[in-house]
Amino acid sequence: xxxxxxxxxxxxxxxxxxxxxxxxxxxxxxxxxxxxxxxxxxxxxxxxxxxxxxxxxxxxxxxxxxxxxxxxxxxxxxxxxxxxxxxxxxxxxxxxxxxxxxxxxxxxxxxxxxxxxxxxxxxxxxxxxxxxxxxxxxxxxxxxxxxxxxxxxxxxxxxxxxxxxxxxxxxxxxxxxxxxxxxxxxxxxxxxxxxxxxxxxxxxxxxxxxxxxxxxxxxxxxxxxx
Amino acid sequence: xxxxxxxxxxxxxxxxxxxxxxxxxxxxxxxxxxxxxxxxxxxxxxxxxxxxxxxxxxxxxxxxxxxxxxxxxxxxxxxxxxxxxxxxxxxxxxxxxxxxxxxxxxxxxxxxxxxxxxxxxxxxxxxxxxxxxxxxxxxxxxxxxxxxxxxxxxxxxxxxxxxxxxxxxxxxxxxxxxxxxxxxxxxxxxxxxxxxxxxxxxxxxxxxxxxxxxxxxxxxxxxxxxxxxxxxxxxxxxxxxxxxxxxxxxxxxxxxxxxxxxxxxxxxxxxxxxxxxxxxxxxxxxxxxxxxxxxxxxxxxxxxxxx
Numbered sequence: 001x002x003x004x005x006x007x008x009x010x011x012x013x014x015x016x017x018x019x020x021x022x023x024x025x026x027x028x029x030x031x032x033x034x035x036x037x038x039x040x041x042x043x044x045x046x047x048x049x050x051x052x053x054x055x056x057x058x059x060x061x062x063x064x065x066x067x068x069x070x071x072x073x074x075x076x077x078x079x080x081x082x083x084x085x086x087x088x089x090x091x092x093x094x095x096x097x098x099x100x101x102x103x104x105x106x107x108x109x110x111x112x113x114x115x116x117x118x119x120x121x122x123x124x125x126x127x128x129x130x131x132x133x134x135x136x137x138x139x140x141x142x143x144x145x146x147x148x149x150x151x152x153x154x155x156x157x158x159x160x161x162x163x164x165x166x167x168x169x170x171x172x173x174x175x176x177x178x179x180x181x182x183x184x185x186x187x188x189x190x191x192x193x194x195x196x197x198x199x200x201x202x203x204x205x206x207x208x209x210x211x212x213x214x215x216x217x218x219x220x221x222x223x224x225x226x
Numbered sequence: 227x228x229x230x231x232x233x234x235x236x237x238x239x240x241x242x243x244x245x246x247x248x249x250x251x252x253x254x255x256x257x258x259x260x261x262x263x264x265x266x267x268x269x270x271x272x273x274x275x276x277x278x279x280x281x282x283x284x285x286x287x288x289x290x291x292x293x294x295x296x297x298x299x300x301x302x303x304x305x306x307x308x309x310x311x312x313x314x315x316x317x318x319x320x321x322x323x324x325x326x327x328x329x330x331x332x333x334x335x336x337x338x339x340x341x342x343x344x345x346x347x348x349x350x351x352x353x354x355x356x357x358x359x360x361x362x363x364x365x366x367x368x369x370x371x372x373x374x375x376x377x378x379x380x381x382x383x384x385x386x387x388x389x390x391x392x393x394x395x396x397x398x399x400x401x402x403x404x405x406x407x408x409x410x411x412x413x414x415x416x417x418x419x420x421x422x423x424x425x426x427x428x429x430x431x432x433x434x435x436x437x438x439x440x441x442x443x444x445x446x447x448x449x450x451x452x453x454x455x456x457x458x459x460x461x462x463x464x465x466x467x468x469x470x471x472x473x474x475x476x477x478x479x480x481x482x483x484x485x486x487x488x489x490x491x492x493x494x495x496x497x498x499x500x501x502x503x504x505x506x507x508x509x510x511x512x513x514x515x516x517x518x519x520x521x522x523x524x525x526x527x528x529x530x531x532x533x
Contacts, residue, residue, distance in 0.1 A: 049446065071451075072450070075448050075449070075450050076448070077448075078445075078446060078447070078448035079447075079448035083446055089439070089442075089443045089446075090443075091440050091443060091444070092440070093241075093242055093245040093246060093440075094241075098241075102444070102447065102449070103447045103448070105234050105449075105453075106444070106447050106448050106449035106450070106453055107448060108227060108230075108231070110230070111230070150447070154448075
C-alpha cells in the first residue's frame, strides 16, 4: 500500500538525510524502523506525511504519488493516516474528549457519530474515566494513549508512531506497545520507529534498520541489531 | 455540512477565547488602547473643525457707504454681490441700525453721545457685511468691490471704504492657519491609525504565535485550512467586539469630564454632547474598526503557519 521508490533527501547545507531508500509496506503489516539519532528515521516519516519533499525518487500511497496531491486530496490523505508522536502533541486547551472529537470534526463527521465513537475509542485505550480532563492533568502514558485514541478514531489505513515510547517509563512503554499491537490485530497497518531494544525484540515483527540514511537490514521477524 | 462546520468553528472560537483567558485579556486591552486612539481622532477632528468653522465665521469684509448713499442703491448693490459664486451671505445694516449700535456701544461715554447729538443729523452710512465661503476668497470679493461694476449707472461712487485692506494680513494668516491645520490633522490621523493597526496586528500575531504548535497538530490531523483558521478569526472578532464595547463605555466618563473643559476652552462645542448626539456614528466606527482589525489580523497571522 505504501512504496518508497529510490528516495533521497539532501538538505540545503548538503547534509544527506536519506539515500536511495526503497521499500514497501503491505496492508496489515506491523513494521518497525530502528536506527541511531540522525539515521534518517524522522525524515523518512516526514516524507510519508508529505511534510518534506524528496530530492529524488517518489513515495506512493495506493499508486498515488503523495507529493503531487492537490490541497484537498492532501487533507483527505492525512485523515487516512493516524500519527502518534514522542511529545504527544495534544491540543492543550481542549479536553480529552475535544481532542479526539477535533480529528473527527476535521473529517466532517456528524455530531451523533462523534458522540458515539469518542467514548468507545477511549475505552479501547482504557481512559474512559479521564474523558473531561485537560492534557496538563494527565500523566505521560495517559497523554500518549489519548494521542493513540485520536490517531485511530477516524479508522485510518495506517498508524505512524514516531518513537511513541521515547518519553515513557517501562510499564507505560509496555502498555503503549500492547495497544499498538491490539490495533494491528484489528487490521490497521502500524509503522513504528523506536530506540527501544526491548520493544523490538519482544514484538517479533518486521524490522528495518537504518544507518546514515540508508537501509542496511530489512528482516521479517527481526531483532534490534546495531 | 457547511452549517455544521460554521457552528463548530463558532463554538471552538468562543471556547478558546475563554480558555486562553490571559492572552485574550491582554489582546483586548491592547485593542482598547488602539480604539481609544481612533475615537480620540474622531473627537479631535470634531473639535478642530468646529473651532475652525467658527473662526472662519467671524471673518467678514465690511463695506461702508457714504451717508449720502440712498437705501435702494445700497440694496441693489447687495443683490449684485449676493450672486457672486464666492459669497456665502451678505448682511445689510441700515444707517439707523448703525447709529443705534453706536449709541449702544458708547452708552457710558457721555462726551461722545453729546457730540453726536450736536451734529443733529445721522453721520453714519449704511454697512454691508460680506461673508465668503472660504477665507481665501475675500481677495477676489474685494477686487470686485474695487472694480467699476459697483458704481451707480451715472458713474457715481457710493462706497466710502472697504475694510478688506486693513484686515488683509489677518485674513490671509487665518486662511493659511486653517489650511495647514487641516493638513497636519490629516497626517496625524493617518499616522495614529497606522500605529493603532500595527500594535493590534502584532499583539494578535503574538497570541497566534503561542498557538502555532496547535496549528501544526490540526494540520496533521487533516483539518482544512479554513477549519483551522475559522476559530482564530472568531477569536479576533470577539477581541474587537469586546474591546469596542469597553472603549465606548470608557468614552462616557471621559467625555463627560472633558466636556466642561472643552465647552469653556473652545468655541461652542461640548465634547460630551457631541458624543451623545453622534453615538450611533461613533459606535459603528469603533466597533467596525475593532472587528475588522481583529478579523484581518487573525486571518493574516494564521496564514503564516498554514503554509
